[in-house]
Amino acid sequence: MASLTPITPRNITFKVDGTRTLWCDDDAARTAFFDGLSIMFPEGERFFMEAVRDNAAGITDPALKRDIQGFTTQEAIHSREHMRYNRMLTERVGEVVTRLEDAEKKRIEFAKRVMGPQQRLAMTIALEHFTAIMADHLLRFPHMLDGADPEMARLWRWHAIEESEHKAVAFDVYRAVYPGLGGYLRRIWLMLVTTTTFTFFMSVHINAIMKADGRATWGNRWRLVKLFWGRNGVITRTLPSWLAYFRPGFHPWMHDNRGLVDSHRARLDATA
Numbered sequence: 001m002a003s004l005t006p007i008t009p010r011n012i013t014f015k016v017d018g019t020r021t022l023w024c025d026d027d028a029a030r031t032a033f034f035d036g037l038s039i040m041f042p043e044g045e046r047f048f049m050e051a052v053r054d055n056a057a058g059i060t061d062p063a064l065k066r067d068i069q070g071f072t073t074q075e076a077i078h079s080r081e082h083m084r085y086n087r088m089l090t091e092r093v094g095e096v097v098t099r100l101e102d103a104e105k106k107r108i109e110f111a112k113r114v115m116g117p118q119q120r121l122a123m124t125i126a127l128e129h130f131t132a133i134m135a136d137h138l139l140r141f142p143h144m145l146d147g148a149d150p151e152m153a154r155l156w157r158w159h160a161i162e163e164s165e166h167k168a169v170a171f172d173v174y175r176a177v178y179p180g181l182g183g184y185l186r187r188i189w190l191m192l193v194t195t196t197t198f199t200f201f202m203s204v205h206i207n208a209i210m211k212a213d214g215r216a217t218w219g220n221r222w223r224l225v226k227l228f229w230g231r232n233g234v235i236t237r238t239l240p241s242w243l244a245y246f247r248p249g250f251h252p253w254m255h256d257n258r259g260l261v262d263s264h265r266a267r268l269d270a271t272a
């Protein structure tokens with residue numbers, strides 16, 4: 001199945017100087033949430049590209065091949081821009097960024113040593129589902145970026161739009177190469193593993209950044225609880241989408257958010 005929406009890589013170089021300050025509305029909690037995610041991206045997205053490439057040799061469907069090309073180009077540019085973001089971030093929070101990046105790199109090297117191609121792709125589609133549901137949340141609830149440095153907000157919306165565009169590509173490769181019950185069971189198992197590790201390491205990142213900012217206060221921890229579990233919180237609102245992944249017939253485009261993505265895309269492309 002071809003992607004329901006065009007996958008358009010936009011080669012934008014962002015002014016990431018905003019990371020020198022608490023760029024998200026001077027809110028240490030929200031800033032640390034986005035910065036913590038950014039630290040995961042350069043190595044993480046390279047892992048996704050490799051997992052798809054290592055499983056795609058037998059794909060002959062021209063539409064899926066074209067989607068893979070779009071996916072790979074988008075992720076390569078995301079990886080590059082988040083690398084620039086993270087370098088600038090060191091000016092604010094110091095060497096903690098490099099330390100967290102190195103730890104991430106070691107974890108990924110370990111995963112590549114112990115996991116075969118199917119497991120790596122199953123982990124990739126779990127993480128792509130995570131990024132897709134967080135992207136949908138970010139575009140649907142703009143309050144996440146209220147008061148943010150405009151260029152930083154633009155970067156995060158750009159990433160969210162492109163993650164939405166290519167959300168089904170790795171999944172379609174997985175489904176083509178590993179159909180049936182075996183493929184289903186492994187993707188479910190890897191979703192559980194991925195949810196546990198992703199949540200744990202995101203907490204480590206957020207905590208380390210708030211500490212480095214000198215803002216690891218109970219007040220800011222409470223803001224994080226509300227950011228995740230509040231009425232329009234990230235977890236509160238994305239839990240149904242996360243659960244949908246466990247349905248045997250699940251496909252990322254079952255949640256058809258083309259209208260939302262199109263409206264944001266029009267705005268982004270007008271400023272590109």
Ligand SMILES: [Fe+2]
Nearest residue numbers: 045075078163
């Ligand atoms: Fe990405």
Ligand SMILES: [Fe+2]
Nearest residue numbers: 075128131163
């Ligand atoms: Fe992605």
